[in-house]
Amino acid sequence: MADVRIILVGFGTVGKGFLNVVIEKKSFLKEIYGLNLHINAVFKSDGGFISNTNTGLDIQSLLSIKDYKEHPQWVKDVKAYDKIPEMEADIVVELTPTNIGDGEPGLGHIRQALKSGKDVVTANKGPLVVAFQELITLAEENKRFLHYEGAVGGAIPVFSLARENLKSSKIISIEGILNGTTNFILSRMVSEKIPFEIALKEAQELGYAERDPSYDIDGIDAAGKLLILTNTILRRPEERFVKFDEIKIESIRNITQEAVELAEENNLVIKHVASAKEGKLEVGPKLLPKTSPLAVSSTLNSITFKSDLAGEITIIGEGAGGRETASAVLTDIITIFKKRIKTKNNN
Amino acid sequence: MGSYNIRLELELKDTPGQLLMALEPIARFGGNIRGIYHERERKEVDSLPVVFLFELEDLKNLSRIKTALEDKGIKVIKFLKDAEIFKKIVLLIGHVFATNILDTLDRIMACGVRVREVYAMINRPEDPSTVKLFIEADEQKKLDITMEELEKICEEKNLMLIKS
Ligand SMILES: NC(=O)c1ccc[n+]([C@@H]2O[C@H](COP(=O)([O-])OP(=O)(O)OC[C@H]3O[C@@H](n4cnc5c(N)ncnc54)[C@H](OP(=O)(O)O)[C@@H]3O)[C@@H](O)[C@H]2O)c1
Numbered sequence: 001m002a003d004v005r006i007i008l009v010g011f012g013t014v015g016k017g018f019l020n021v022v023i024e025k026k027s028f029l030k031e032i033y034g035l036n037l038h039i040n041a042v043f044k045s046d047g048g049f050i051s052n053t054n055t056g057l058d059i060q061s062l063l064s065i066k067d068y069k070e071h072p073q074w075v076k077d078v079k080a081y082d083k084i085p086e087m088e089a090d091i092v093v094e095l096t097p098t099n100i101g102d103g104e105p106g107l108g109h110i111r112q113a114l115k116s117g118k119d120v121v122t123a124n125k126g127p128l129v130v131a132f133q134e135l136i137t138l139a140e141e142n143k144r145f146l147h148y149e150g151a152v153g154g155a156i157p158v159f160s161l162a163r164e165n166l167k168s169s170k171i172i173s174i175e176g177i178l179n180g181t182t183n184f185i186l187s188r189m190v191s192e193k194i195p196f197e198i199a200l201k202e203a204q205e206l207g208y209a210e211r212d213p214s215y216d217i218d219g220i221d222a223a224g225k226l227l228i229l230t231n232t233i234l235r236r237p238e239e240r241f242v243k244f245d246e247i248k249i250e251s252i253r254n255i256t257q258e259a260v261e262l263a264e265e266n267n268l269v270i271k272h273v274a275s276a277k278e279g280k281l282e283v284g285p286k287l288l289p290k291t292s293p294l295a296v297s298s299t300l301n302s303i304t305f306k307s308d309l310a311g312e313i314t315i316i317g318e319g320a321g322g323r324e325t326a327s328a329v330l331t332d333i334i335t336i337f338k339k340r341i342k343t344k345n346n347n
Numbered sequence: 348m349g350s351y352n353i354r355l356e357l358e359l360k361d362t363p364g365q366l367l368m369a370l371e372p373i374a375r376f377g378g379n380i381r382g383i384y385h386e387r388e389r390k391e392v393d394s395l396p397v398v399f400l401f402e403l404e405d406l407k408n409l410s411r412i413k414t415a416l417e418d419k420g421i422k423v424i425k426f427l428k429d430a431e432i433f434k435k436i437v438l439l440i441g442h443v444f445a446t447n448i449l450d451t452l453d454r455i456m457a458c459g460v461r462v463r464e465v466y467a468m469i470n471r472p473e474d475p476s477t478v479k480l481f482i483e484a485d486e487q488k489k490l491d492i493t494m495e496e497l498e499k500i501c502e503e504k505n506l507m508l509i510k511s
Contacts, residue, residue: 254507258468258477259438263509265466265479266436270509287436287511 009080010095017322043080085116094122103130121332123150129224150328152225156317169307173277178225180299180319181216182272187297218251219283226274250284352429358422372415376408441506458493460484
Protein backbone atom coordinates (compact mmCIF):
# COMPACT_ATOMS: atom_id res chain seq x y z
CA MET A 1 0.00 0.00 0.00
CA ALA A 2 1.37 3.41 -0.95
CA ASP A 3 0.36 6.58 0.88
CA VAL A 4 -0.20 9.59 -1.36
CA ARG A 5 -0.13 12.89 0.50
CA ILE A 6 -1.99 15.62 -1.30
CA ILE A 7 -2.23 19.38 -0.99
CA LEU A 8 -5.33 20.68 -2.74
CA VAL A 9 -5.36 24.30 -3.85
CA GLY A 10 -8.84 25.47 -4.84
CA PHE A 11 -12.08 24.46 -3.17
CA GLY A 12 -14.54 25.31 -5.96
CA THR A 13 -16.52 23.22 -8.46
CA VAL A 14 -13.64 20.98 -9.47
CA GLY A 15 -11.90 21.00 -6.07
CA LYS A 16 -15.06 19.80 -4.32
CA GLY A 17 -15.80 17.42 -7.17
CA PHE A 18 -12.35 15.95 -6.64
CA LEU A 19 -12.85 15.53 -2.88
CA ASN A 20 -16.16 13.78 -3.48
CA VAL A 21 -14.51 11.44 -5.92
CA VAL A 22 -11.72 10.66 -3.45
CA ILE A 23 -14.35 9.51 -0.92
CA GLU A 24 -16.30 7.59 -3.52
CA LYS A 25 -13.24 5.80 -4.91
CA LYS A 26 -11.47 5.13 -1.63
CA SER A 27 -11.77 1.36 -1.64
CA PHE A 28 -11.40 1.12 -5.42
CA LEU A 29 -8.07 2.96 -5.25
CA LYS A 30 -6.87 0.67 -2.48
CA GLU A 31 -7.92 -2.57 -4.11
CA ILE A 32 -6.95 -1.86 -7.69
CA TYR A 33 -3.93 0.42 -7.33
CA GLY A 34 -2.84 -0.02 -3.74
CA LEU A 35 -3.14 3.71 -3.15
CA ASN A 36 -4.24 5.43 0.01
CA LEU A 37 -4.96 9.12 -0.61
CA HIS A 38 -4.58 11.61 2.24
CA ILE A 39 -5.65 15.20 1.83
CA ASN A 40 -3.20 17.06 4.03
CA ALA A 41 -4.40 20.57 3.22
CA VAL A 42 -7.06 22.36 1.23
CA PHE A 43 -6.61 26.02 0.32
CA LYS A 44 -9.05 28.75 -0.61
CA SER A 45 -8.21 32.37 -1.34
CA ASP A 46 -8.76 33.49 2.25
CA GLY A 47 -7.17 30.65 4.17
CA GLY A 48 -6.94 26.90 4.33
CA PHE A 49 -7.80 23.70 6.13
CA ILE A 50 -4.61 22.18 7.43
CA SER A 51 -4.42 18.71 8.87
CA ASN A 52 -2.64 18.17 12.16
CA THR A 53 -2.48 14.39 11.85
CA ASN A 54 -0.58 12.26 9.37
CA THR A 55 -3.73 10.64 8.03
CA GLY A 56 -4.98 13.89 6.53
CA LEU A 57 -8.20 15.85 6.80
CA ASP A 58 -11.61 14.33 7.31
CA ILE A 59 -12.91 15.10 3.82
CA GLN A 60 -16.54 14.50 4.62
CA SER A 61 -16.50 17.17 7.29
CA LEU A 62 -15.08 19.70 4.81
CA LEU A 63 -17.81 18.99 2.32
CA SER A 64 -20.71 19.00 4.75
CA ILE A 65 -19.86 21.95 6.97
CA LYS A 66 -22.17 24.98 6.50
CA ASP A 67 -19.72 27.72 7.38
CA TYR A 68 -16.21 26.63 6.46
CA LYS A 69 -14.73 29.17 8.83
CA GLU A 70 -16.16 27.14 11.70
CA HIS A 71 -14.20 24.03 10.74
CA PRO A 72 -11.68 23.09 13.47
CA GLN A 73 -8.85 22.81 10.95
CA TRP A 74 -9.56 26.14 9.24
CA VAL A 75 -6.66 28.58 9.40
CA LYS A 76 -7.56 32.08 8.38
CA ASP A 77 -5.38 34.07 5.95
CA VAL A 78 -2.85 31.32 5.42
CA LYS A 79 -1.61 31.30 1.80
CA ALA A 80 -1.09 28.24 -0.37
CA TYR A 81 1.89 30.00 -1.92
CA ASP A 82 3.69 30.17 1.44
CA LYS A 83 2.58 26.80 2.76
CA ILE A 84 3.36 24.60 -0.26
CA PRO A 85 7.16 24.65 0.21
CA GLU A 86 6.90 24.16 3.97
CA MET A 87 4.54 21.22 4.00
CA GLU A 88 5.42 17.62 3.37
CA ALA A 89 3.41 16.21 0.48
CA ASP A 90 3.75 14.13 -2.68
CA ILE A 91 1.36 15.91 -4.99
CA VAL A 92 -0.07 19.40 -5.25
CA VAL A 93 -3.44 19.47 -6.98
CA GLU A 94 -3.87 22.98 -8.39
CA LEU A 95 -7.49 23.98 -9.11
CA THR A 96 -7.70 27.75 -8.77
CA PRO A 97 -9.45 29.88 -11.41
CA THR A 98 -7.87 30.13 -14.87
CA ASN A 99 -6.21 33.41 -15.66
CA ILE A 100 -4.74 33.63 -19.13
CA GLY A 101 -3.29 37.10 -18.49
CA ASP A 102 -0.54 36.33 -15.99
CA GLY A 103 -1.36 32.75 -14.99
CA GLU A 104 -1.78 33.67 -11.32
CA PRO A 105 -2.42 32.51 -8.68
CA GLY A 106 -1.90 29.05 -10.20
CA LEU A 107 1.50 29.80 -11.74
CA GLY A 108 3.02 30.70 -8.37
CA HIS A 109 1.53 27.60 -6.75
CA ILE A 110 2.92 25.29 -9.43
CA ARG A 111 6.37 26.87 -9.29
CA GLN A 112 6.46 26.51 -5.50
CA ALA A 113 5.36 22.89 -5.72
CA LEU A 114 7.88 21.81 -8.35
CA LYS A 115 10.74 23.67 -6.69
CA SER A 116 9.99 22.02 -3.36
CA GLY A 117 10.02 18.54 -4.90
CA LYS A 118 6.30 17.87 -5.31
CA ASP A 119 4.55 16.49 -8.35
CA VAL A 120 1.73 18.63 -9.75
CA VAL A 121 -1.68 17.79 -11.15
CA THR A 122 -3.81 20.63 -12.49
CA ALA A 123 -6.85 21.44 -14.60
CA ASN A 124 -5.92 25.12 -14.68
CA LYS A 125 -4.97 26.33 -18.17
CA GLY A 126 -3.67 29.75 -17.11
CA PRO A 127 -0.18 28.78 -15.91
CA LEU A 128 0.32 26.46 -18.91
CA VAL A 129 -0.71 29.10 -21.42
CA VAL A 130 1.45 31.78 -19.84
CA ALA A 131 4.55 29.76 -18.97
CA PHE A 132 4.43 26.38 -20.69
CA GLN A 133 8.13 26.12 -21.45
CA GLU A 134 9.21 27.39 -18.04
CA LEU A 135 7.00 24.90 -16.20
CA ILE A 136 7.99 21.90 -18.30
CA THR A 137 11.64 22.77 -17.80
CA LEU A 138 11.15 23.33 -14.08
CA ALA A 139 9.49 19.93 -13.77
CA GLU A 140 12.31 18.24 -15.67
CA GLU A 141 15.04 19.96 -13.67
CA ASN A 142 13.42 18.90 -10.43
CA LYS A 143 12.58 15.41 -11.74
CA ARG A 144 8.90 16.01 -11.00
CA PHE A 145 5.77 15.21 -12.95
CA LEU A 146 3.42 17.92 -14.16
CA HIS A 147 0.17 16.44 -15.44
CA TYR A 148 -2.82 18.41 -16.68
CA GLU A 149 -5.27 16.01 -18.32
CA GLY A 150 -8.27 18.00 -17.03
CA ALA A 151 -7.07 21.28 -18.55
CA VAL A 152 -8.18 20.30 -22.07
CA GLY A 153 -11.39 18.46 -22.85
CA GLY A 154 -12.40 17.93 -19.21
CA ALA A 155 -13.05 14.23 -18.80
CA ILE A 156 -11.69 13.26 -22.23
CA PRO A 157 -8.30 11.56 -21.95
CA VAL A 158 -6.64 13.56 -24.72
CA PHE A 159 -3.09 13.57 -23.46
CA SER A 160 -3.01 9.98 -22.32
CA LEU A 161 -4.46 8.87 -25.64
CA ALA A 162 -1.70 10.70 -27.51
CA ARG A 163 1.05 9.77 -25.06
CA GLU A 164 0.20 6.18 -24.14
CA ASN A 165 -2.00 4.75 -26.83
CA LEU A 166 -0.67 6.27 -30.01
CA LYS A 167 2.99 5.63 -29.26
CA SER A 168 3.67 4.10 -32.66
CA SER A 169 2.22 6.99 -34.62
CA LYS A 170 3.35 10.51 -35.26
CA ILE A 171 0.48 12.93 -34.74
CA ILE A 172 0.42 15.38 -37.62
CA SER A 173 -2.52 17.63 -36.89
CA ILE A 174 -5.17 18.28 -34.27
CA GLU A 175 -8.67 19.60 -34.73
CA GLY A 176 -11.29 19.96 -32.06
CA ILE A 177 -14.30 21.51 -30.47
CA LEU A 178 -12.75 22.53 -27.20
CA ASN A 179 -15.36 24.74 -25.59
CA GLY A 180 -18.70 23.34 -24.48
CA THR A 181 -20.37 26.72 -24.06
CA THR A 182 -19.90 27.86 -27.65
CA ASN A 183 -20.83 24.43 -28.87
CA PHE A 184 -24.04 24.56 -26.88
CA ILE A 185 -24.91 27.97 -28.36
CA LEU A 186 -24.19 26.89 -31.94
CA SER A 187 -26.10 23.63 -31.47
CA ARG A 188 -29.17 25.51 -30.20
CA MET A 189 -28.99 27.91 -33.15
CA VAL A 190 -29.31 24.86 -35.41
CA SER A 191 -31.86 22.78 -33.51
CA GLU A 192 -34.15 25.61 -32.36
CA LYS A 193 -33.58 28.04 -35.26
CA ILE A 194 -32.90 30.86 -32.81
CA PRO A 195 -30.49 33.78 -33.18
CA PHE A 196 -27.17 33.94 -31.40
CA GLU A 197 -28.30 36.37 -28.68
CA ILE A 198 -31.14 34.12 -27.55
CA ALA A 199 -29.01 31.00 -27.55
CA LEU A 200 -26.41 32.84 -25.49
CA LYS A 201 -29.03 33.93 -22.98
CA GLU A 202 -30.21 30.36 -22.68
CA ALA A 203 -26.65 29.18 -22.03
CA GLN A 204 -26.33 31.81 -19.31
CA GLU A 205 -29.61 30.81 -17.68
CA LEU A 206 -28.51 27.18 -17.63
CA GLY A 207 -25.20 28.16 -16.07
CA TYR A 208 -23.10 27.07 -19.05
CA ALA A 209 -21.99 30.60 -19.83
CA GLU A 210 -20.68 33.31 -17.50
CA ARG A 211 -22.32 36.72 -17.25
CA ASP A 212 -19.32 37.97 -19.21
CA PRO A 213 -19.21 35.23 -21.85
CA SER A 214 -16.37 36.66 -23.93
CA TYR A 215 -13.79 34.21 -22.61
CA ASP A 216 -15.75 31.36 -24.21
CA ILE A 217 -17.49 32.83 -27.24
CA ASP A 218 -14.56 34.93 -28.41
CA GLY A 219 -12.45 31.79 -28.56
CA ILE A 220 -9.92 32.66 -25.85
CA ASP A 221 -10.58 29.54 -23.79
CA ALA A 222 -10.37 27.29 -26.86
CA ALA A 223 -7.18 29.02 -28.01
CA GLY A 224 -5.57 28.41 -24.63
CA LYS A 225 -6.42 24.73 -24.89
CA LEU A 226 -5.12 24.58 -28.46
CA LEU A 227 -1.83 26.03 -27.30
CA ILE A 228 -1.50 23.37 -24.58
CA LEU A 229 -2.37 20.60 -27.06
CA THR A 230 0.09 21.86 -29.64
CA ASN A 231 2.98 22.26 -27.22
CA THR A 232 2.35 18.90 -25.60
CA ILE A 233 1.47 16.69 -28.54
CA LEU A 234 2.61 18.24 -31.82
CA ARG A 235 5.86 19.87 -30.81
CA ARG A 236 8.96 17.78 -31.48
CA PRO A 237 11.81 18.03 -28.97
CA GLU A 238 13.94 20.17 -31.29
CA GLU A 239 11.13 22.60 -32.06
CA ARG A 240 10.27 25.80 -30.23
CA PHE A 241 7.15 26.23 -28.12
CA VAL A 242 4.25 28.12 -29.67
CA LYS A 243 2.88 31.25 -28.01
CA PHE A 244 -0.66 32.46 -27.51
CA ASP A 245 -0.40 35.44 -29.87
CA GLU A 246 0.45 33.13 -32.78
CA ILE A 247 -3.10 31.76 -32.73
CA LYS A 248 -5.57 33.36 -35.11
CA ILE A 249 -8.82 33.68 -33.18
CA GLU A 250 -12.29 34.53 -34.45
CA SER A 251 -15.40 34.90 -32.29
CA ILE A 252 -18.79 33.33 -32.96
CA ARG A 253 -20.65 36.56 -32.05
CA ASN A 254 -21.44 37.58 -35.61
CA ILE A 255 -22.78 34.28 -36.89
CA THR A 256 -26.24 34.91 -38.29
CA GLN A 257 -29.24 32.65 -38.20
CA GLU A 258 -29.18 32.80 -42.01
CA ALA A 259 -25.67 31.38 -42.05
CA VAL A 260 -26.85 28.42 -40.01
CA GLU A 261 -29.74 27.89 -42.45
CA LEU A 262 -27.61 28.21 -45.59
CA ALA A 263 -25.18 25.68 -44.18
CA GLU A 264 -27.96 23.28 -43.32
CA GLU A 265 -29.19 23.23 -46.93
CA ASN A 266 -25.95 21.49 -47.81
CA ASN A 267 -25.93 19.21 -44.77
CA LEU A 268 -23.28 21.33 -43.13
CA VAL A 269 -23.11 22.76 -39.62
CA ILE A 270 -21.18 25.74 -38.30
CA LYS A 271 -18.89 24.80 -35.43
CA HIS A 272 -16.28 26.67 -33.46
CA VAL A 273 -13.23 24.66 -34.39
CA ALA A 274 -9.71 24.88 -32.99
CA SER A 275 -7.10 23.52 -35.34
CA ALA A 276 -3.37 23.05 -35.47
CA LYS A 277 -2.47 22.04 -38.98
CA GLU A 278 0.62 22.56 -41.13
CA GLY A 279 2.05 25.03 -38.67
CA LYS A 280 -1.11 27.13 -38.61
CA LEU A 281 -3.01 27.65 -35.36
CA GLU A 282 -6.58 28.82 -35.63
CA VAL A 283 -9.78 29.04 -33.62
CA GLY A 284 -12.85 30.13 -35.53
CA PRO A 285 -16.19 29.16 -37.04
CA LYS A 286 -15.95 26.45 -39.67
CA LEU A 287 -18.37 24.48 -41.83
CA LEU A 288 -18.35 20.77 -41.04
CA PRO A 289 -20.37 17.99 -42.67
CA LYS A 290 -23.20 17.05 -40.32
CA THR A 291 -21.85 13.52 -40.43
CA SER A 292 -18.34 14.49 -39.33
CA PRO A 293 -17.42 12.78 -36.05
CA LEU A 294 -16.12 16.14 -34.88
CA ALA A 295 -19.57 17.75 -35.24
CA VAL A 296 -20.87 16.89 -31.77
CA SER A 297 -23.80 18.75 -30.26
CA SER A 298 -24.79 20.36 -26.98
CA THR A 299 -21.97 20.87 -24.47
CA LEU A 300 -19.85 17.98 -25.74
CA ASN A 301 -16.26 18.41 -26.80
CA SER A 302 -14.49 16.45 -29.54
CA ILE A 303 -10.93 16.09 -30.71
CA THR A 304 -9.52 14.50 -33.86
CA PHE A 305 -5.90 13.47 -34.08
CA LYS A 306 -4.54 12.85 -37.52
CA SER A 307 -1.53 10.58 -37.47
CA ASP A 308 0.79 8.93 -39.96
CA LEU A 309 -0.04 5.32 -39.05
CA ALA A 310 -3.36 5.29 -37.25
CA GLY A 311 -5.07 7.76 -39.57
CA GLU A 312 -7.78 9.86 -37.97
CA ILE A 313 -8.94 9.15 -34.45
CA THR A 314 -11.70 11.16 -32.80
CA ILE A 315 -12.64 11.16 -29.14
CA ILE A 316 -15.76 12.72 -27.73
CA GLY A 317 -16.89 13.49 -24.19
CA GLU A 318 -17.87 16.05 -21.58
CA GLY A 319 -15.45 18.94 -21.63
CA ALA A 320 -16.46 20.34 -18.25
CA GLY A 321 -18.22 19.64 -14.96
CA GLY A 322 -16.81 19.17 -11.49
CA ARG A 323 -17.12 15.41 -11.40
CA GLU A 324 -15.99 14.88 -14.98
CA THR A 325 -12.93 17.06 -14.58
CA ALA A 326 -12.18 15.41 -11.23
CA SER A 327 -11.98 12.08 -13.06
CA ALA A 328 -9.10 13.47 -15.12
CA VAL A 329 -7.40 14.78 -11.97
CA LEU A 330 -7.65 11.43 -10.27
CA THR A 331 -6.36 9.60 -13.35
CA ASP A 332 -3.32 11.89 -13.37
CA ILE A 333 -2.63 11.09 -9.72
CA ILE A 334 -2.80 7.36 -10.40
CA THR A 335 -0.56 7.71 -13.46
CA ILE A 336 2.05 9.64 -11.51
CA PHE A 337 2.01 7.16 -8.67
CA LYS A 338 2.39 4.19 -10.94
CA LYS A 339 5.42 5.88 -12.50
CA ARG A 340 6.88 6.71 -9.10
CA ILE A 341 6.52 3.13 -7.93
CA LYS A 342 8.13 1.86 -11.14
CA THR A 343 11.12 4.20 -10.76
CA LYS A 344 11.52 3.13 -7.14
CA ASN A 345 11.52 -0.55 -8.12
CA ASN A 346 14.11 0.03 -10.84
CA ASN A 347 16.51 1.71 -8.44
CA MET B 348 -13.41 17.01 -51.04
CA GLY B 349 -13.24 16.39 -54.78
CA SER B 350 -15.22 14.52 -57.38
CA TYR B 351 -14.72 13.32 -60.96
CA ASN B 352 -16.53 14.23 -64.13
CA ILE B 353 -17.32 11.00 -65.96
CA ARG B 354 -18.37 10.60 -69.61
CA LEU B 355 -19.72 7.13 -70.24
CA GLU B 356 -20.78 6.02 -73.71
CA LEU B 357 -23.08 2.99 -73.83
CA GLU B 358 -24.69 1.04 -76.61
CA LEU B 359 -28.36 0.69 -75.69
CA LYS B 360 -30.91 -1.45 -77.49
CA ASP B 361 -33.60 0.65 -79.11
CA THR B 362 -36.32 -0.74 -76.84
CA PRO B 363 -38.30 0.84 -73.97
CA GLY B 364 -36.84 0.57 -70.45
CA GLN B 365 -33.22 0.44 -71.63
CA LEU B 366 -32.42 3.94 -70.39
CA LEU B 367 -33.75 3.29 -66.90
CA MET B 368 -31.85 0.03 -66.74
CA ALA B 369 -28.61 1.87 -67.57
CA LEU B 370 -29.28 4.64 -65.05
CA GLU B 371 -29.82 2.30 -62.12
CA PRO B 372 -26.20 1.21 -61.48
CA ILE B 373 -24.92 4.73 -62.05
CA ALA B 374 -27.22 6.04 -59.35
CA ARG B 375 -26.62 3.05 -57.08
CA PHE B 376 -22.86 3.67 -57.00
CA GLY B 377 -23.17 7.36 -56.22
CA GLY B 378 -23.13 8.89 -59.72
CA ASN B 379 -24.69 12.33 -59.88
CA ILE B 380 -26.19 12.63 -63.36
CA ARG B 381 -25.59 15.92 -65.15
CA GLY B 382 -26.67 15.08 -68.68
CA ILE B 383 -27.77 12.35 -71.11
CA TYR B 384 -27.32 12.62 -74.89
CA HIS B 385 -28.54 10.36 -77.67
CA GLU B 386 -26.30 10.10 -80.65
CA ARG B 387 -29.14 9.55 -83.18
CA GLU B 388 -26.90 10.17 -86.21
CA ARG B 389 -24.74 7.20 -85.22
CA LYS B 390 -27.79 4.95 -84.76
CA GLU B 391 -27.45 1.33 -85.88
CA VAL B 392 -30.42 -0.84 -86.93
CA ASP B 393 -31.43 -2.00 -83.49
CA SER B 394 -29.07 -0.14 -81.19
CA LEU B 395 -28.30 3.41 -80.21
CA PRO B 396 -25.19 5.02 -78.65
CA VAL B 397 -26.06 7.09 -75.57
CA VAL B 398 -23.69 9.35 -73.60
CA PHE B 399 -24.12 9.75 -69.85
CA LEU B 400 -22.38 12.61 -68.07
CA PHE B 401 -22.14 12.30 -64.32
CA GLU B 402 -20.09 13.23 -61.28
CA LEU B 403 -18.57 10.58 -59.10
CA GLU B 404 -16.88 11.12 -55.78
CA ASP B 405 -15.20 7.77 -55.40
CA LEU B 406 -13.41 6.72 -58.56
CA LYS B 407 -13.37 3.11 -57.37
CA ASN B 408 -17.08 2.99 -58.13
CA LEU B 409 -16.48 3.49 -61.84
CA SER B 410 -15.41 -0.11 -62.36
CA ARG B 411 -18.34 -1.29 -60.22
CA ILE B 412 -20.71 0.65 -62.47
CA LYS B 413 -19.10 -0.86 -65.58
CA THR B 414 -19.39 -4.40 -64.24
CA ALA B 415 -23.02 -3.88 -63.24
CA LEU B 416 -23.88 -2.56 -66.70
CA GLU B 417 -22.17 -5.44 -68.44
CA ASP B 418 -23.99 -7.88 -66.16
CA LYS B 419 -27.22 -6.39 -67.47
CA GLY B 420 -26.03 -7.02 -71.02
CA ILE B 421 -25.31 -3.37 -71.79
CA LYS B 422 -22.22 -2.74 -73.87
CA VAL B 423 -19.84 -0.06 -72.65
CA ILE B 424 -18.37 1.56 -75.76
CA LYS B 425 -15.99 3.92 -73.97
CA PHE B 426 -15.62 5.95 -70.86
CA LEU B 427 -13.65 9.05 -70.07
CA LYS B 428 -12.83 10.35 -66.68
CA ASP B 429 -12.19 14.01 -66.74
CA ALA B 430 -9.90 15.81 -64.36
CA GLU B 431 -11.03 15.81 -60.76
CA ILE B 432 -13.18 18.75 -59.66
CA PHE B 433 -12.34 20.30 -56.31
CA LYS B 434 -15.14 22.06 -54.50
CA LYS B 435 -15.60 24.31 -51.57
CA ILE B 436 -18.55 26.01 -49.96
CA VAL B 437 -17.93 29.22 -48.08
CA LEU B 438 -20.13 31.62 -46.17
CA LEU B 439 -19.57 35.37 -46.00
CA ILE B 440 -21.28 37.36 -43.27
CA GLY B 441 -21.38 41.15 -43.05
CA HIS B 442 -22.01 44.00 -45.44
CA VAL B 443 -21.24 41.78 -48.41
CA PHE B 444 -23.19 43.91 -50.92
CA ALA B 445 -22.22 47.33 -49.65
CA THR B 446 -18.59 46.30 -49.94
CA ASN B 447 -18.95 45.57 -53.67
CA ILE B 448 -19.78 41.91 -54.14
CA LEU B 449 -18.85 42.08 -57.83
CA ASP B 450 -15.33 43.04 -56.92
CA THR B 451 -15.27 40.17 -54.41
CA LEU B 452 -16.39 37.68 -57.08
CA ASP B 453 -13.94 39.06 -59.66
CA ARG B 454 -11.08 38.69 -57.27
CA ILE B 455 -12.12 35.13 -56.44
CA MET B 456 -12.35 34.17 -60.10
CA ALA B 457 -9.00 35.80 -60.81
CA CYS B 458 -7.52 32.91 -58.80
CA GLY B 459 -8.52 30.56 -61.65
CA VAL B 460 -11.61 29.05 -60.04
CA ARG B 461 -15.29 29.09 -60.97
CA VAL B 462 -18.01 30.45 -58.71
CA ARG B 463 -20.81 28.10 -59.66
CA GLU B 464 -23.60 29.33 -57.44
CA VAL B 465 -24.25 32.32 -55.19
CA TYR B 466 -27.01 32.41 -52.58
CA ALA B 467 -27.76 35.45 -50.49
CA MET B 468 -29.99 36.12 -47.53
CA ILE B 469 -30.59 39.77 -46.89
CA ASN B 470 -32.38 41.45 -44.00
CA ARG B 471 -32.76 45.17 -43.54
CA PRO B 472 -30.08 47.13 -45.39
CA GLU B 473 -28.37 48.11 -42.13
CA ASP B 474 -28.15 44.48 -40.98
CA PRO B 475 -25.42 42.12 -42.07
CA SER B 476 -26.29 39.79 -44.92
CA THR B 477 -25.17 36.22 -45.40
CA VAL B 478 -23.89 34.89 -48.72
CA LYS B 479 -23.08 31.33 -49.68
CA LEU B 480 -20.66 30.64 -52.53
CA PHE B 481 -20.01 27.35 -54.32
CA ILE B 482 -16.50 27.42 -55.66
CA GLU B 483 -15.04 24.85 -58.06
CA ALA B 484 -11.55 24.33 -59.34
CA ASP B 485 -9.67 21.74 -61.34
CA GLU B 486 -6.76 21.79 -58.91
CA GLN B 487 -6.67 21.78 -55.13
CA LYS B 488 -3.90 24.35 -55.25
CA LYS B 489 -6.17 26.89 -56.96
CA LEU B 490 -8.71 26.43 -54.19
CA ASP B 491 -6.01 26.97 -51.59
CA ILE B 492 -4.92 30.19 -53.29
CA THR B 493 -8.54 31.30 -53.47
CA MET B 494 -8.99 30.74 -49.74
CA GLU B 495 -5.95 32.87 -49.01
CA GLU B 496 -7.30 35.60 -51.28
CA LEU B 497 -10.71 35.36 -49.62
CA GLU B 498 -9.13 35.76 -46.21
CA LYS B 499 -7.48 38.94 -47.43
CA ILE B 500 -10.70 40.24 -48.99
CA CYS B 501 -12.69 39.53 -45.83
CA GLU B 502 -10.15 41.27 -43.67
CA GLU B 503 -10.18 44.33 -45.93
CA LYS B 504 -13.96 44.45 -46.16
CA ASN B 505 -14.55 43.45 -42.55
CA LEU B 506 -16.55 40.34 -43.43
CA MET B 507 -16.66 37.09 -41.55
CA LEU B 508 -15.47 34.10 -43.58
CA ILE B 509 -16.60 30.58 -42.73
CA LYS B 510 -14.85 27.88 -44.74
CA SER B 511 -15.70 24.25 -45.23
N1 LIG C 1 -15.51 23.81 -13.82
C1 LIG C 1 -15.17 23.00 -14.81
O1 LIG C 1 -16.00 22.29 -15.35
C2 LIG C 1 -13.74 22.94 -15.28
C3 LIG C 1 -13.38 22.08 -16.32
C4 LIG C 1 -12.05 21.99 -16.73
C5 LIG C 1 -11.10 22.79 -16.12
N2 LIG C 1 -11.47 23.65 -15.13
C6 LIG C 1 -10.43 24.47 -14.48
O2 LIG C 1 -10.26 24.06 -13.15
C7 LIG C 1 -9.95 25.18 -12.33
C8 LIG C 1 -10.95 25.26 -11.20
O3 LIG C 1 -12.23 25.49 -11.73
P1 LIG C 1 -13.52 25.62 -10.83
O4 LIG C 1 -14.69 25.60 -11.73
O5 LIG C 1 -13.44 24.65 -9.73
O6 LIG C 1 -13.32 27.11 -10.24
P2 LIG C 1 -14.10 27.78 -9.03
O7 LIG C 1 -15.34 27.06 -8.74
O8 LIG C 1 -14.13 29.22 -9.30
O9 LIG C 1 -13.11 27.52 -7.79
C9 LIG C 1 -11.87 28.13 -7.67
C10 LIG C 1 -11.32 27.90 -6.27
O10 LIG C 1 -10.00 28.43 -6.21
C11 LIG C 1 -9.85 29.15 -4.99
N3 LIG C 1 -8.81 30.16 -5.07
C12 LIG C 1 -8.79 31.33 -5.75
N4 LIG C 1 -7.65 31.98 -5.52
C13 LIG C 1 -6.92 31.23 -4.68
C14 LIG C 1 -5.65 31.37 -4.06
N5 LIG C 1 -4.88 32.42 -4.29
N6 LIG C 1 -5.24 30.38 -3.25
C15 LIG C 1 -5.99 29.32 -2.97
N7 LIG C 1 -7.21 29.11 -3.53
C16 LIG C 1 -7.66 30.07 -4.37
C17 LIG C 1 -11.20 29.76 -4.77
O11 LIG C 1 -11.31 30.12 -3.43
P3 LIG C 1 -12.45 31.12 -2.88
O12 LIG C 1 -13.65 30.23 -2.72
O13 LIG C 1 -11.89 31.58 -1.58
O14 LIG C 1 -12.61 32.18 -3.90
C18 LIG C 1 -12.10 28.59 -5.16
O15 LIG C 1 -12.26 27.73 -4.09
C19 LIG C 1 -9.98 26.39 -13.22
O16 LIG C 1 -8.68 26.74 -13.59
C20 LIG C 1 -10.79 25.94 -14.41
O17 LIG C 1 -10.43 26.61 -15.60
C21 LIG C 1 -12.76 23.73 -14.70
